[in-house]
Amino acid sequence: MKVTIHKLFDYLLETTARDPPECFIGFSLARSPRLKEFLPDLDPDLSLDWNGKSFLGLPALRQRVLDQAGLALSPDDVLITAGAAEANYLLFRQLLTSGDEIITEAPGWPQAGVMAKAVGARLVEVPRDEARGWALDPDAVAHAITPKTRMIFLTNPNNPTGRLIPDADLRRLAALADRHGIWLVVDEVYAGLEWASPRPRSIAGLTPFGITTGSVSKALGLQGLRTGWMICQDKRVIRDAMILRENASEIMNVLGEHITELALRPERLLAALHRARTDGVATLDRLEDFVADEPRLAWHRPQAGLIGLARVEGTDGESLARALLQPPYRTFLLPGSAYGLAQHVRIGAGGGPEARLEEGLGRLSALLRSGTI
Numbered sequence: 001m002k003v004t005i006h007k008l009f010d011y012l013l014e015t016t017a018r019d020p021p022e023c024f025i026g027f028s029l030a031r032s033p034r035l036k037e038f039l040p041d042l043d044p045d046l047s048l049d050w051n052g053k054s055f056l057g058l059p060a061l062r063q064r065v066l067d068q069a070g071l072a073l074s075p076d077d078v079l080i081t082a083g084a085a086e087a088n089y090l091l092f093r094q095l096l097t098s099g100d101e102i103i104t105e106a107p108g109w110p111q112a113g114v115m116a117k118a119v120g121a122r123l124v125e126v127p128r129d130e131a132r133g134w135a136l137d138p139d140a141v142a143h144a145i146t147p148k149t150r151m152i153f154l155t156n157p158n159n160p161t162g163r164l165i166p167d168a169d170l171r172r173l174a175a176l177a178d179r180h181g182i183w184l185v186v187d188e189v190y191a192g193l194e195w196a197s198p199r200p201r202s203i204a205g206l207t208p209f210g211i212t213t214g215s216v217s218k219a220l221g222l223q224g225l226r227t228g229w230m231i232c233q234d235k236r237v238i239r240d241a242m243i244l245r246e247n248a249s250e251i252m253n254v255l256g257e258h259i260t261e262l263a264l265r266p267e268r269l270l271a272a273l274h275r276a277r278t279d280g281v282a283t284l285d286r287l288e289d290f291v292a293d294e295p296r297l298a299w300h301r302p303q304a305g306l307i308g309l310a311r312v313e314g315t316d317g318e319s320l321a322r323a324l325l326q327p328p329y330r331t332f333l334l335p336g337s338a339y340g341l342a343q344h345v346r347i348g349a350g351g352g353p354e355a356r357l358e359e360g361l362g363r364l365s366a367l368l369r370s371g372t373i
Contacts, residue, residue: 023360027351162302
């Protein structure tokens with residue numbers, strides 16, 4: 001199995017490694033806290049040895065994962081992983097083989113396409129409808145199912161549009177998984193940052209074929225901990241993923257798990273989400289005004305999460321993004337080509353003051369109005 005690079009990661013490597021931008025429009029995670037915020041609650045005598053611990057992850061952390069997702073399942077239905085990306089990777093590797101089919105959304109998280117190609121599975125994309133605010137049609141998903149379909153992979157909130165799957169549609173998708181015996185994997189890394197509605201129900205609680213993946217990277221800004229999870233009622237799925245992980249990262253890091261457990265304690269979690277939501281709404285309001293004032297841009301405001309897609313008129317998204325990286329602008333913007341959408345760019349509300357978003361927006365406006373692109 002050879003894993004090839006996807007466009008999003010390739011663009012990041014190419015454009016940020018040697019000459020870092022000064023401003024960023026589109027950070028995808030909340031402002032990151034500092035280690036000192038957790039130090040008072042960490043035991044200085046904490047052993048960093050993993051002997052005697054569970055290979056699934058710290059039991060207290062696994063319970064916190066279930067609590068934040070609102071799931072009345074067993075901690076043994078949870079495997080702690082190195083972020084949601086590793087959780088997804090383990091599932092793709094263990095549940096798909098050559099000749100299988102995997103249904104996913106477009107646009108969506110490109111990891112599904114990379115891994116399908118690597119294992120020899122056929123990727124079947126169901127387009128989201130931009131005209132309807134990037135809505136996903138459950139009937140289109142149903143029509144894409146064949147006898148070779150083994151998995152449906154979705155993001156909720158959607159990455160990169162911020163669109164939420166309504167509860168009725170989630171239940172229809174769960175019923176499809178039940179009827180056909182298909183694994184329904186839903187990546188929920190942006191859960192907790194819903195702007196106008198409650199957090200959707202986690203798919204692991206709606207069907208025995210449902211698998212929820214998530215992490216503390218986005219809503220809590222704790223990307224550097226590399227701590228995520230998968231949740232599944234089928235103990236065989238959890239065990240198989242644990243076995244594969246044992247041949248790679250083997251076990252999780254004990255310090256990261258302890259910090260994550262602290263971060264997910266109810267009182268701390270609620271405070272962190274409140275800060276992220278307050279900052280996110282204010283920045284999204286600013287982005288809404290910015291897009292409205294720019295005649296060459298149009299978007300559907302995200303229903304959740306910190307990123308969205310804006311359509312660009314008069315040029316393609318990658319040409320705009322690359323021009324914006326050059327002096328005097330020196331500003332990073334991710335082109336929609338990273339998601340297979342040439343006429344779009346990804347803009348976002350994350351990162352905090354360090355992103356210098358307001359300055360970056362001014363530079364983007366200047367480029368759009370310069371007549372040079």
